[in-house]
Amino acid sequence: MKILLLSAYDAASHAYWRKGLVAHFPDHDWTVLTLPARYFSWRVRGNSLSWAFGEAETLQQDYDLVIATSMTDLSALRGFVPSLGQIPTLVYVHENQFAYPESGREYGSVEPKILNIYTALAADHLCFNTEYNRQSFLDGCRKLLKKLPDQVPPGLTASIADKSSVVPVPLPEHLFLSGELKAGPLQLVWNHRWEFDKGPELLLKATEQLITAGIDFKLHVVGQQFRQVPAAFAQLKTVLGDRAGSWGFMESVADYRRLLQQSDVVISTALHDFQGIAVLEGVAAGCIPVVPDRLAYTELFPADCRYRSGDGETESLVAMLTRLAQIKAAGSLPCAPSVKQLGWQSLGKDYAELIRRLTGQPAG
Template sequence: MSVLLIEPFYGGSHKQLMDLLQEELQEDCVLCTLPAKKWHWKARTSALYFMQTVPTSSNYRFMPEHKLARLDKVIGVKRNGDAYQSEGLPGQQESRAVMKTSDAHPESGLCEPQPGLCTTQHEGLPSPAAAPVQAEAPESTNPCQGEDKQCLTFNLSNILSGLDYQQRPLHIAWPHRWEHDKDPETFFKVLMKLKEQDLTFHVSVLGETFSEIPDIFSEAREVLGSSVLHWGFLPSKDDYFRALCTADVVISTAKHEFFGVAMIEAVHCGCYPLCPKALVYPEIFPAEYLYSTPEQLFKRLQNFCKRPDIVRRHLYKGETAGFSWAALGSKFRSLLAAEPREDL
């Protein structure tokens, strides 16, 4: 089985899934990516870029006959053996010339039809001939760099020393990208309100950061002060899971979420989830873990701050085993090996 994996936002949970598929499939698997930046632009333009840069191959670039016939009518597709090329698109003539010589010029930036990784580090969609091959993770920044703060490392022994488990303040985790679509404004406003009422809690703000960080993060860091237990991205997956294992509650305030890997991981580590009653969350989490308004979220956390033992005794009533590779691996294999159907 030959598989072409295309990921225009190669970072976070997207990268995690692509790397897992490439590792577990262990077949002729080609991965083509773009950096994890400006997802709204990637959604609009990445298809055009990949159309020009992914090389044709008889192993995986197939379409049902009815779709090829439609393309013939719409954009004038010419069939040439197992490969097909389209005319009339901006930059297509240059792209075509590069594809023909890609075997002799790997520096062209195109994905070769063999196992490997092709990651192009661009903000926009440049000419394919100018796209360098990169195998590096997308650029991220650490807002705590240079500061002598606890956020630079995660030391489990320092957190637990001198505090009985049941006596520790409620530990809240927020393990999401530091971007507006995760709605950090709502999350921090709720925590600031808890702080105003002199409620005791700890917070770990995890997740990856990029070049543009919403202003609310610097404001919240100052207001929350000693309530901050950890602040910033943890490159080590082990440290990240240790942080989740010490947390009591994991919060999502997302306005855009197709699945929510970070929430499932946190629940698997023993956290009590609180998610919006919207997006994909009602399909995954039982009703008691959902809230409809920021006021409801505040009231739930207010009660938990007063009685953290309630959360710590709680056993999650949902199921996470169904999201493991052991449960889904065979389904992914069947899907990727399936023959094209008329309804695809």
């Protein structure tokens, strides 16, 4: 089977997914086109132009299936390359433009949201990584379409919902490791992009309260960094002093996996996460998740792993970490919840079924 895979804004999480997909189905003949994850406004508006006139020969080949990320301007691409309109298309939705928190630096254009809708309508099927992502997408579509002045056909959101499903981004099987309980302070890891939407201010406040309360812990702060880093990180490092563990981006994947395996708790303070791969990798390595009671986390982890959102959020996070530090000091820790159901071994069959249905292959 010949499959064209399009990743129009190939950020780390998108590359993680597409590489796993290709690796899990080696018998298919894959053609992969990607565009760098930079110049966001141009990329989401211009990817169809870049590909249609820069990769015309590749796009005009015979394919059995097109799989595209939701950043792909699919309606325009199918217009520029009419042969693509005859090929069944699966759009994978890692995130949506309706559920991002505002930093105050946004350019107030509605165009990325409109492009999300156009791509959804042009697809034969949409697959979301979580139900939270699906529902926030559909809610956002509904609200935006109601604001448009006139000539909006009825039933657009319903038609998108009817051809959508939820299949998470799978975790590679080699990530499932046995945790290592070590003596000493509670080992905490925060392993996210160093940006405002991952909530560094909440992490800073919670850390200050833990220190004031005399809690014994070490905090590892790792993850991808960009040119502009929120000031909270420098403040956090100063506040931590000798409680700071690993700091910054870890070049060695092996060292990163070892850090997760040797940590006790993986923390999220995110203002937005559509699946939370970083947390899931920590849990797969044996870490206990301590995550906010919002976003995708309400469907991923039990209530005793989630701290309160909204009023009292910092205090709730601190209380959970304090309790875990006390339990470890007494000589034990609870087991991390299982996330084996999110591995390729479990989810691979769901992707295989999507491919089978869209290409009209017989069952079995």
